[in-house]
Amino acid sequence: MANNDLKNEQNRVDKVVAKLHKRIDKTEAEYQKAHNETKRVQQNYGNNTSVNYVEVDDRIETSADLQQQRGLVNKVVQSEAIIKNQLETYKKLADSPYFGRIDIKDDGDDDTESLYIGTASFVDDNENFLVYDWRAPISSIYYNGTLGKVSYQTPAGKQSTDLEKKRQFQISHGEINNMFDTNETVGDEMLQSVLGQQHDEVMQNIVSTIQKEQNDIIRDTYSDLLVVQGVAGSGKTSAILQRIAFLLYHSRSSLQADQIILFSPNRLFSHYISDVLPSLGERNMRQVTLQEFIDHRLEGVKVQSLFDQYETEQAYTDEERAIQSFKRSHQYMTSIENYINTVFNDDIAFQSILIDGKVFFDADVIKDIYASQPKQMKPADKFLKTKNRLIEILKKRIEVEVYKPWVDDAIDQLNSEQYHDFMEGHQLGSFQDEDDERYFIAKQIVTEHFRKVYDALYNGSFFDPYLQYQRFMQQVVLPKDVNVDAWNDDVDGFADSIELHQVRLDDAAPLLYMRDLMIGGGQNQTMQYLFVDEMQDYSIAQLIYIKHAFPQTKINLIGDSEQALFKAVEAPQELLNKLNEAFATKKSRLITLNRSYRSTYPITNFAKSLLPNGDEIEAFNRPGKSPEIFIRHNEQECIDALIDCAKQELKDEGTVAIVTKNLTEAKQLHQHTYNQLNPTLLADTDRSLPKGVVIMPIYLAKGLEFDSVIAWNVSKDNYPNDDYVGTLYTIATRAMHHLTLISNGTVSPIIANANLPINEVKIDRKIK
Numbered sequence: 001m002a003n004n005d006l007k008n009e010q011n012r013v014d015k016v017v018a019k020l021h022k023r024i025d026k027t028e029a030e031y032q033k034a035h036n037e038t039k040r041v042q043q044n045y046g047n048n049t050s051v052n053y054v055e056v057d058d059r060i061e062t063s064a065d066l067q068q069q070r071g072l073v074n075k076v077v078q079s080e081a082i083i084k085n086q087l088e089t090y091k092k093l094a095d096s097p098y099f100g101r102i103d104i105k106d107d108g109d110d111d112t113e114s115l116y117i118g119t120a121s122f123v124d125d126n127e128n129f130l131v132y133d134w135r136a137p138i139s140s141i142y143y144n145g146t147l148g149k150v151s152y153q154t155p156a157g158k159q160s161t162d163l164e165k166k167r168q169f170q171i172s173h174g175e176i177n178n179m180f181d182t183n184e185t186v187g188d189e190m191l192q193s194v195l196g197q198q199h200d201e202v203m204q205n206i207v208s209t210i211q212k213e214q215n216d217i218i219r220d221t222y223s224d225l226l227v228v229q230g231v232a233g234s235g236k237t238s239a240i241l242q243r244i245a246f247l248l249y250h251s252r253s254s255l256q257a258d259q260i261i262l263f264s265p266n267r268l269f270s271h272y273i274s275d276v277l278p279s280l281g282e283r284n285m286r287q288v289t290l291q292e293f294i295d296h297r298l299e300g301v302k303v304q305s306l307f308d309q310y311e312t313e314q315a316y317t318d319e320e321r322a323i324q325s326f327k328r329s330h331q332y333m334t335s336i337e338n339y340i341n342t343v344f345n346d347d348i349a350f351q352s353i354l355i356d357g358k359v360f361f362d363a364d365v366i367k368d369i370y371a372s373q374p375k376q377m378k379p380a381d382k383f384l385k386t387k388n389r390l391i392e393i394l395k396k397r398i399e400v401e402v403y404k405p406w407v408d409d410a411i412d413q414l415n416s417e418q419y420h421d422f423m424e425g426h427q428l429g430s431f432q433d434e435d436d437e438r439y440f441i442a443k444q445i446v447t448e449h450f451r452k453v454y455d456a457l458y459n460g461s462f463f464d465p466y467l468q469y470q471r472f473m474q475q476v477v478l479p480k481d482v483n484v485d486a487w488n489d490d491v492d493g494f495a496d497s498i499e500l501h502q503v504r505l506d507d508a509a510p511l512l513y514m515r516d517l518m519i520g521g522g523q524n525q526t527m528q529y530l531f532v533d534e535m536q537d538y539s540i541a542q543l544i545y546i547k548h549a550f551p552q553t554k555i556n557l558i559g560d561s562e563q564a565l566f567k568a569v570e571a572p573q574e575l576l577n578k579l580n581e582a583f584a585t586k587k588s589r590l591i592t593l594n595r596s597y598r599s600t601y602p603i604t605n606f607a608k609s610l611l612p613n614g615d616e617i618e619a620f621n622r623p624g625k626s627p628e629i630f631i632r633h634n635e636q637e638c639i640d641a642l643i644d645c646a647k648q649e650l651k652d653e654g655t656v657a658i659v660t661k662n663l664t665e666a667k668q669l670h671q672h673t674y675n676q677l678n679p680t681l682l683a684d685t686d687r688s689l690p691k692g693v694v695i696m697p698i699y700l701a702k703g704l705e706f707d708s709v710i711a712w713n714v715s716k717d718n719y720p721n722d723d724y725v726g727t728l729y730t731i732a733t734r735a736m737h738h739l740t741l742i743s744n745g746t747v748s749p750i751i752a753n754a755n756l757p758i759n760e761v762k763i764d765r766k767i768k
């Protein structure tokens with residue numbers, strides 16, 4: 001590229017940066033003003049809240065006044081936050097104002113227009129767009145188009161233009177470090193340089209190098225169900241995060257960040273991705289793990305964690321596996337629907353409501369009320385009618401109870417402060433006569449007395465979902481491969497765990513689904529978009545429940561069927577067929593990502609060779625060292641090799657992750673290497689990743705990446721058969737730059753059969 005070009009571009013950068021600095025100064029002054037205003041209003045609010053509540057009327061007036069004040073506080077706080085956000089955006093732009101340029105010429109125009117694209121828009125005081133936000137309709141050309149005729153979507157419909165030039169920049173501290181012209185979507189040269197960098201503690205945004213297929217995911221505004229099947233490291237997580245930023249921009253007036261929810265695999269991952277949206281000037285969406293979500297809905301019962309399930313299911317017998325796969329199926333959830341619609345009234349698990357050890361509402365009475373509802377009514381509606389009827393009865397009972405002698409006694413016992421409290425704002429003497437006042441107080445006392453009953457009714461606790469689920473299990477028609485005795489044992493196991501206030505993860509979603517269908521509720525109508533990352537770790541039953549819980553949302557499922565842990569990998573198509581069947585949606589779309597960006601070429605090639613359909617994966621051409629395998633012949637030798645290797649890796653790389661099959665292995669290694677490596681053992685409660693050496697079981701490494709990965713004991717004993725293909729593949733693909741495998745004895749057949757070109761793997765058979 002001509003030197004002149006670079007000079008001209010740097011001149012433009014300088015001008016834009018100078019204007020940005022001016023804008024920063026102006027915005028800083030505005031921010032200071034807003035900040036002072038917030039302080040003033042807050043102080044005022046503080047003074048007002050300390051008013052003395054002597055007279056009731058004062059109290060009412062004060063509270064109206066306070067509400068107004070609170071509104072004012074919210075408003076000033078909000079405008080301060082907006083200005084602060086703008087300020088941060090300008091500061092980021094001043095460092096790196098844009099990363100792309102497109103030259104376009106519309107039909108009939110003589111002039112070519114140059115547009116610059118960055119992480120946010122910047123409009124100068126004369127309304128000139130000096131930088132276009134990467135999410136603006138016109139910017140899609142940068143990601144999608146090759147030179148020549150191109151089209152792009154605008155709110156007014158499709159537009160076309162001629163793309164004459166596409167230029168990419170790497171700018172930092174206001175200096176152009178790199179600049180290329182390209183005809184590709186985003187040139188590989190640029191990607192090479194971004195991907196070659198060391199791992200950051202948190203994920204970075206990828207807006208300057210988004211690839212065409214990723215762009216399709218990001219800008220989809222059509223689908224109600226978007227399924228992304230992408231190989232490891234293909235940028236699925238990146239794409240969904242930029243998609244969220246895009247959606248927030250696209251629907252600015254109707255969509256808030258907290259109307260978007262992401263189901264993420266673990267808390268470490270939540271932290272890892274937490275910076276991407278703020279780096280693009282957006283607020284983070286809500287994040288939840290499946291366990292947190294279920295725990296919240298099954299109060300008082302401890303739900304088995306996903307990690308505990310991983311640990312236990314590794315030892316499952318074939319019979320237990322058959323039961324598990326039944327409970328995880330669409331068929332199981334359909335059986336629940338059918339059961340709820342056909343269950344006899346006598347089989348519904350109503351339970352009496354007691355007060356002070358005495359029955360207040362008998363289970364049979366409740367059942368009779370339920371049974372008296374029209375037959376064709378949905379169970380949840382019958383339940384609601386029953387609840388309302390019971391509340392009516394309770395209210396009548398309160399009316400009767402008000403005149404009982406115990407209430408008179410209770411009134412006599414009240415001291416004047418309690419009496420005043422029961423008056424709830426009424427002044428003494430404000431009732432017509434004394435009887436009215438007594439009635440008022442008596443009603444308060446009786447209502448308080450029966451509050452437990454009211455709460456029980458309100459919470460629907462006259463129905464026992466656990467017992468109902470157990471009854472459901474006892475009658476469900478079993479598939480052929482499920483052994484009846486084993487199933488009966490499992491039903492008993494469920495009952496036993498409930499006694500201990502525990503529930504297994506595979507029972508949790510079906511149980512909640514059954515409860516919601518039976519008694520209604522449990523649905524969030526305000527969430528607009530739902531994302532599930534690592535969808536292959538969810539059972540179809542769990543996904544059906546999640547969809548039920550968010551009926552209004554557009555659903556985005558992202559994952560890789562080949563990264564399934566501790567079970568045979570599923571062909572992507574098989575998983576998709578199941579999803580399509582379970583989510584009968586009209587506007588659904590599947591996007592497949594086959595190009596892998598995370599790892600170097602040799603690592604991706606090795607990982608590919610582990611999979612039955614690995615050929616479909618396209619390795620991004622980033623050079624690097626071949627994976628190495630160390631074979632040792634007892635545990636001590638393996639540990640020695642591990643320590644040597646980790647020390648060596650630490651010299652070159654920022655993070656070295658030792659990844660094991662399970663927690664027990666991770667704990668043992670932590671003990672054995674503690675003195676030499678000072679490693680951090682990661683637990684599922686951890687929220688952040690330190691630098692240096694970390695040790696973790698594979699399920700905690702899901703979705704994460706490390707400069708260097710050491711896979712612990714990939715021997716035949718540890719990974720004996722195809723059930724572990726997904727596990728080994730997931731471990732291998734966590735590595736960005738280096739991958740080392742250590743095997744105690746003969747290596748797993750998954751690796752041995754991987755058909756590795758011998759020169760790509762150094763087999764070190766020497767015994768130390």
Ligand SMILES: Nc1ncnc2c1ncn2[C@@H]1O[C@H](COP(=O)(O)OP(=O)(O)OP(=O)(O)O)[C@@H](O)[C@H]1O
Nearest residue numbers: 206209210211232233234235236237238597598703
């Ligand atoms: N277009 C891109 N430009 C720059 N980097 C990218 C791009 N796409 C992906 N990457 C990088 O590749 C790595 C893998 O991306 P990401 O974690 O989103 O992949 P994934 O498909 O979710 O992976 P996995 O399923 O293995 O967890 C990240 O470091 C990400 O920044």
